[in-house]
Amino acid sequence: xxxxxxxxxxxxxxxxxxxxxxxxxxxxxxxxxxxxxxxxxxxxxxxxxxxxxxxxxxxxxxxxxxxxxxxxxxxxxxxxxxxxxxxxxxxxxxxxxxxxxxxxxxxxxxxxxxxxxxxxxxxxxxxxxxxxxxxxxxxxxxxxxxxxxxxxxxxxxxxxxxxxxxxxxxxxxxxxxxxxxxxxxxxxxxxxxxxxxxxxxxxxxxxxxxxxxxxxxxxxxxxxxxxxxxxxxxxx
Amino acid sequence: xxxxxxxxxxxxxxxxxxxxxxxxxxxxxxxxxxxxxxxxxxxxxxxxxxxxxxxxxxxxxxxxxxxxxxxxxxxxxxxxxxxxxxxxxxxxxxxxxxxxxxxxxxxxxxxxxxxxxxxxxxxxxxxxxxxxxxxxxxxxxxxxxxxxxxxxxxxxxxxxxxxxxxxxxxxxxxxxxxxxxxxxxxxxxxxxxxxxxxxxxxxxxxxxxxxxxxxxxxxxxxxxxxxxxxxxxxxx
DNA sequence: TGAACACGTTTTGTATGCAATATGTATTTT
DNA sequence: AAAATACATATTGCATACAAAACGTGTTCA
Numbered sequence: 001x002x003x004x005x006x007x008x009x010x011x012x013x014x015x016x017x018x019x020x021x022x023x024x025x026x027x028x029x030x031x032x033x034x035x036x037x038x039x040x041x042x043x044x045x046x047x048x049x050x051x052x053x054x055x056x057x058x059x060x061x062x063x064x065x066x067x068x069x070x071x072x073x074x075x076x077x078x079x080x081x082x083x084x085x086x087x088x089x090x091x092x093x094x095x096x097x098x099x100x101x102x103x104x105x106x107x108x109x110x111x112x113x114x115x116x117x118x119x120x121x122x123x124x125x126x127x128x129x130x131x132x133x134x135x136x137x138x139x140x141x142x143x144x145x146x147x148x149x150x151x152x153x154x155x156x157x158x159x160x161x162x163x164x165x166x167x168x169x170x171x172x173x174x175x176x177x178x179x180x181x182x183x184x185x186x187x188x189x190x191x192x193x194x195x196x197x198x199x200x201x202x203x204x205x206x207x208x209x210x211x212x213x214x215x216x217x218x219x220x221x222x223x224x225x226x227x228x229x230x231x232x233x234x235x236x
Numbered sequence: 237x238x239x240x241x242x243x244x245x246x247x248x249x250x251x252x253x254x255x256x257x258x259x260x261x262x263x264x265x266x267x268x269x270x271x272x273x274x275x276x277x278x279x280x281x282x283x284x285x286x287x288x289x290x291x292x293x294x295x296x297x298x299x300x301x302x303x304x305x306x307x308x309x310x311x312x313x314x315x316x317x318x319x320x321x322x323x324x325x326x327x328x329x330x331x332x333x334x335x336x337x338x339x340x341x342x343x344x345x346x347x348x349x350x351x352x353x354x355x356x357x358x359x360x361x362x363x364x365x366x367x368x369x370x371x372x373x374x375x376x377x378x379x380x381x382x383x384x385x386x387x388x389x390x391x392x393x394x395x396x397x398x399x400x401x402x403x404x405x406x407x408x409x410x411x412x413x414x415x416x417x418x419x420x421x422x423x424x425x426x427x428x429x430x431x432x433x434x435x436x437x438x439x440x441x442x443x444x445x446x447x448x449x450x451x452x453x454x455x456x457x458x459x460x461x462x463x464x465x466x467x468x469x470x471x472x
Numbered sequence: 473t474g475a476a477c478a479c480g481t482t483t484t485g486t487a488t489g490c491a492a493t494a495t496g497t498a499t500t501t502t
Numbered sequence: 503a504a505a506a507t508a509c510a511t512a513t514t515g516c517a518t519a520c521a522a523a524a525c526g527t528g529t530t531c532a
Contacts, residue, residue: 042517045518049284049288055289057292058381064484065483065485067483083331084327085382087323088382144316146389245485269514278486280487303513
């Protein structure tokens with residue numbers, strides 16, 4: 001039987017991961033070895049190994065003889081992101097549709113159900129994490145070791161970008177997120193039907209929707225304004 | 237001024253990397269911490285960090301409470317590889333053509349000159365490493381953090397696959413490698429001209445040639461044989 | 473006043489020793 | 503004789519101590 005009590009090392013690894021994904025640890029934040037090892041109850045040696053691992057996965061940046069930092073989100077991030085994401089995710093969903101096992105499809109459905117639940121009664125944090133989990137599973141389904149590294153890297157910043165460009169009280173934003181959930185259902189259907197083309201097309205749609213959410217954030221009043229008019233409401 | 241003497245840690249990292257790329261350390265080989273730390277003159281603590289880093293980059297696999305191993309090449313590797321490689325490399329070269337700086341182009345030309353040199357008088361090992369360096373530079377040119385992880389992962393197994401499916405005495409193989417070098421020149425030209433479409437197309441060609449080399453290896457006599465006849469010459 | 477320098481403090485990097493886990497072998501048991 | 507088990511050995515994981523590098527601060531000197 002599998003070990004029921006996770007090691008402090010795993011706990012630390014998971015905690016840092018989710019903290020970074022949810023922006024509780026902001027991009028560029030310093031990660032002090034001493035304080036972290038104290039916080040998670042392990043010595044600096046295993047903590048450093050956790051940081052090395054997180055660095056390899058793209059969560060943090062290491063600098064020689066300096067502290068570790070949460071990996072940055074620069075101004076070029078968005079452009080690079082939306083260049084790479086549709087291609088990679090298209091390929092992932094195509095392969096997922098071709099290779100998914102029934103057990104994996106079941107897991108994806110369960111996750112989607114949870115996603116719908118936190119969509120109604122969860123925090124922005126919960127939504128980002130559950131959405132992240134949904135996409136991670138599609139990555140497992142694809143099962144191509146060469147695509148996964150970039151896909152995982154994309155998922156990290158996808159979560160962080162979503163957390164950044166999200167205004168919970170905005171009605172248009174709420175509709176947008178609802179559409180995202182609907183797309184998840186369509187993705188599941190396409191995978192279950194083994195329809196690779198459909199799945200790939202849905203991947204593109206999904207990123208277009210994500211891009212649209214950012215536009216909603218930047219231009220909250222929409223585009224129905226006289227040219228040059230100031231934005232209507234900038235709440236946060 | 238930059239440090240002239242590399243640390244034993246860096247030496248160890250580089251040595252393991254090249255040993256894995258060139259199959260001096262074969263896929264699945266056990267990496268014992270004690271003997272490695274002795275060999276490179278550092279204690280187990282920094283060595284373990286090197287192994288963690290190599291794991292993150294896809295060179296080795298770590299297993300809980302077991303030794304590290306050189307990452308495996310399974311029977312599904314080739315298929316997954318040739319599925320992902322054209323897409324990723326096409327995107328990399330497209331971006332390289334769009335973003336390459338003059339300094340980077342100069343570096344690429346230098347590397348290509350060295351590649352041509354080892355093609356004539358170097359070992360198979362030297363060729364694989366120099367070819368690897370050539371492609372790494374195109375990755376730097378593209379400069380997209382989301383594509384690089386998968387690209388680097390591809391380059392590792394590209395080197396290893398090349399080392400596996402390479403028969404130096406085979407005349408057809410020699411022609412094939414010569415063609416690869418010519419393609420490198422074309423790639424440089426496309427990048428220098430900023431011709432993204434051309435560069436992307438060349439990426440596809442380059443993988444097709446690589447695939448062809450594998451076919452040459454598996455079927456050394458070619459296909460001009462009566463059906464069911466045994467292969468003509470299987471030297472190595 | 474400003475810049476450079478020296479020193480003390482803080483933080484990262486490395487080595488070593490010990491604990492925990494896995495592996496191999498011999499012994500016991502059926 | 504085969505399988506299971508107990509024990510010895512080897513190897514990985516972790517904690518602590520020390521070394522080295524970076525950082526902040528105060529002083530000195532132009």
